[in-house]
Amino acid sequence: MGRAFVYVILGGGVAAGYAALEFTRRGISHRELCIISEEPVAPYERPALSKGFLLPEAPARLPSFHTCVGTNEERLTPKWYKEHGIELVLATRVKSADVRRKTLLTATGETISYKILIIATGARSLQLEEFGVNGSNAENVCYLRNVDDATRLVNVMQSSSGGNAVVIGGGYIGMECAASLVINKVNVTMVFPEAHCMARLFTPKIAGYYEDLYKAKGVKFIKGTVLSSFEKDSNGKNFVTKVDNLQHKIACAGSLLGVPCVVTDVVLRDGTNLPADMVVVGIGIRPNTSLFEGQLTLEKGGIKVNGKMQTSNTSVYAVGDVAAFPVKLFGETRRLEHVDSARKSARHAVAAIMDPGKTGDFDYLPFFYSRVFSLSWQFYGDNVGEIVHYGDFSGSTFGAYWVNKGQLVGSFLEGGTKEEYEAIAKATKLKPVIKDVADLERQGLSFAISV
Template sequence: MGRAFVYVILGGGVAAGYAALEFTRKGVAPGELCIISEEPVAPYERPALSKGYLLPEAPSRLPSFHTCVGANEERLSPKWYKEHGIELVLGTRVISADVRRKTLLTAAGETITFKFLIIATGARALKLEEFGVTGSDAPNVCYLRNLADANRLVDVMGSRSGGNAVVIGGGYIGMECAASLVINKMNVTMVFPEPHCMARLFSPRIAAYYEEFYKSKGVQFVKGTVLSSFDFDSDGQVRKDLVCCIAIQTYVLD
């Protein structure tokens, strides 16, 4: 047996949370709306993961950044969804969708039917292997895209205070990760292919200002080049005491 809803939002990210708030404003009835998410938590403001979440003092934790605090709206906790009759199907991956029959099949074998489907799966970070580099599974190689990634990075930073870290990527996430690593007393080197940081937004002059500020905090820059390989130790880790944070700014739809 499966479940049936009028509206199903596939994906539990920022878009899903804001859409849920708008649905309630438009008068959706209890039991009509369902959100399906592979993550085990209700929708949250993803940008917080590269900001307050990584800080060592008074770090930001859920429920403080559930949507929709990004627009100074209500904080949509699991209790809020329950009170509004919105079903949260969390920790669930949808493996197929039949748009003609209006059904979704989950990895657990459940069928969920809908009248209207909103696809809000967002994107995922590109893996190193997609660039011909191995090492994603190393214990001290971290990506930053979701809550689980952020928790892993926090744990790795905590176990290697005073060590060395390489941030791959020079965009927003890379710059914010570098700042957090420095605050966590790590020695940081940033590597990216562009001629300067934040190349999509910053002019060379503005980028130079920020790079000089980061350098004053001990950050080193290796620009105009790409990672080609890692040096692994006998435990399968990237060279001892070296933490690699992957902040590649190109994403593909999940």
């Protein structure tokens, strides 16, 4: 059994949605394009899951946030795909790929062949088990990557109202979920190994601002440590799951027999015991590359592509979280885990496929952002080199520049206007020479506006 298409997009997330829109804009015939996704719904704006989806009042629900509403473009509902003759193969996992034969084999046993493949498989959440801690299958332990996870998180959160949540991880998921939990009247303790939150991006000073705000909202921080185990309650009995697998199996035997086990306490490495009605885990991701290992060149944990988003096999492209691409601005290959890069890399790949003569190399300015409570920040470029803070850290508008080898390479701004964000983006892209760092500090945001 099999079907053949000219173009196949493997994965049905953000990048797939934006690629589909680009294909239709450039003109494809009916039944030329197929999207295969493990998720049961058409591509949607994943960032909504840790923001609007978790609101207690008028939460965002599909179909309202299908791609491409995130950039104020068309909302691609299942009907849209049908009208454009795009085959949406949903709730279907691809279990193997053969790039030599140009075929994909689905878990349902169908072989789908392509002329051109776009890999848009994104990433999966890292599991606690990968750090030697068991318990991910407990009823009140939540991860957040897809709509199913988010729906489950909402249910657990609602039943924990007035209770305690322990948030494991101080990155994006940890910070955004902690804010949502507070808004939903759940008491939050955040636990992470670093000295401050958002350690991959924030400076200690920037992190301090957000941590103070979170503390004012009642969030407790336990830093510099990790969890070592969960105490669980299964069938009315308390069990302690240690790193040991056998013990875990015993603890979750109830779960295997259909009796769910529930985490009651989080035990930290220093022995601290935190009572928990629920746990949210955000400890990073791994790109979904496994189907292509040994077939395509990998780099930086992702699938290596050139400036056209083309992999080591000329019929195969990779975009979004899974792609490691050359960032011209830095002169090196990077893999980014952010929505803007997923959207733009997808569009670029389609442009390169449909109009190779007119499509140059992807010239991308890395852009990250987040919104929590009433705060909102944007970051452009790279956070390497000397840090120059500016603005009023006791007020609502402040930021930082990163100066590397005498050039401005990164800019962060909290509480900016649309024009101010555009200004820091433009300035960062231009990489102006910075002769006097003290002067840059004095000028602050005005520097970016005047570039």
